[in-house]
Amino acid sequence: MNRYELDTWGVEELLRRAGSSLAVHLIGAGGCGMSGLGHLLLDLGCRVTGSDLQDNAETAGLRARGAMVHQGHAASHITAAAPHLVVRSSAVPEDNPEWRQAREAGIPLARRAPVLAALAHRQRPLCVAGMHGKTTTTAWLAFALEQLGASPSYAVGWLTPQLSPHARYSHGQANGQPPWFVLEADESDGTLLEFRPHAAILLNVDEDHLDYFQDFAAVRLEFQQFADQVRGGPLLYCLDDERLAGLMKRRPDALAYGCHPLAHYRLEFIHCRPQPGPSGAAPEPASCFEIWHQRRRLGEFHTRLLGAQNLSNAAAVIAMLHQLGYAVDDIARAVAGFSGAARRQQCLYRDAHVAVYDDYGHHPNEIRLTLQAMRSLSPQRLLVAFQPHRYTRTQKLVEQFATCFKGADRLWLLPIYPASEPPIPGVDSEWLAQAIRTEGQPVELCEQPAALAQAVRAQLQPGDLALFIGAGADITVAAHLLASQLRADNPLPASPGAAAGAGGAPPAGRCCGRFR
Incomplete structure (x- = not known):
């Protein structure tokens, strides 16, 4: 940590001194964690600015409440905002031009967690x-x-x-x-x-x-x-x-x-x-x-x-x-009354014949339990599409990934979503597919979300449930593409509901003893 980067105690002191007059700049403001932090600061009456590489619903939501959020990162955003504190998420690298400009200008810096903790501790x-x-x-x-x-x-x-x-x-x-x-x-x-x-x-x-x-x-x-x-x-x-x-x-x-x-x-x-x-x-x-x-x-x-x-x-x-x-x-x-969080077993489409679900699970244990939960709906077949998340996770947990899809009747993989990680030579979806095939399970590869949606749609039969699972952006794009195509083709009422979390349903009359 450099001398300008604050821990939780330092942020608490800054909040105590400045109160609602605090001006905060958020780098990566469109992420769920950072946009949430923006809403908290706005609730406190703080002046909020920020930036993100792309505009999305979250940046639009912050702007609607009075925040100044730029598309793209530039050192000039820091100069214009003159913030008292600059915050970045873990996804934003240290060499980000706004972070670097704030550091050179002597503006206090902090990661998201210490700021969230300082607010919570109040x-x-x-x-x-x-x-x-x-x-x-x-x-x-x-x-x-x-x-x-x-x-x-x-x-x-x-x-x-x-x-x-x-x-x-x-x-x-x-x-x-x-x-x-x-x-x-x-x-x-x-x-x-x-x-x-x-x-x-x-x-x-x-x-x-x-x-x-x-x-x-x-x-x-x-x-x-x-x-x-x-x-x-x-x-x-x-x-x-x-x-x-x-x-x-x-x-x-x-x-x-x-x-x-x-x-x-x-x-x-x-x-x-x-x-x-x-x-x-x-x-x-x-x-x-x-x-x-x-x-x-x-x-x-x-x-x-x-x-x-x-x-x-x-x-x-x-x-x-x-x-x-x-x-x-x-x-x-x-x-x-709780209906769940988005992308946690979220039902994007359901009619009398087929269903499409989207889920954020990206660890082998999450995948295994989510497949069990989908099986509890008694589909004729369970079609699963997965996007691995991070090269390091794929490499370290490859043996678990190779066996966690046993509940799938058909399986597809998208390329690994890097999440800002550099590639690891030899670690890719083809390598993971070979590990899965070694366990006796067929698997197909698709390079793009549109091709994946088309491949799954071509295999859908009455009674099937299609599950798109993974933390990457491409897998949920494919899921929404397929759901949109099915809605366009089916004029009958469908049920885009939502269920959240990952888990396997226990047999009736028994405790959920899968944990042991």
């Missing part, structure tokens, strides 16, 4: 952390608290239709205390420890982000230290994740949730049955489950979201709300 931070499911769980918790009249602040790392915009800073107090600030604490770039939570949910730990962490031991240490920073409120963790449970043995004050028989909040799945969809559309699935607290039945709950991971996410939200003192019947109503 209230009561309620953090959600984990490798999988934190966007869905964060959005679900913020939505439920809103339904319960708590008017929380929140910062969700992805677009959520029921929370628009996806970040908000609430003013005033709740029951004589500052509002809850619900946020997902990201571990991917080593900024997890910037946050000092009042309360927290730990979902899981996994072998990921090894482009940043030296090894999995470093990942575990990061989560352990994060848990040690929780002060004042409940700390919840998933007992079904054995590695996470091992980390939490040293925290006897922490409360466990999950299907494990020793969980303080035990989840018991009841059934998943179709519910009526919009007029003329195919029925939509809904899950029913119970939560038991300290061997006593807490209540029965319902959700439209698919899969075991989503049931686990629901249990985490319910347990936290119960710990915060809300009545069970109120919790049940607040939780049932």
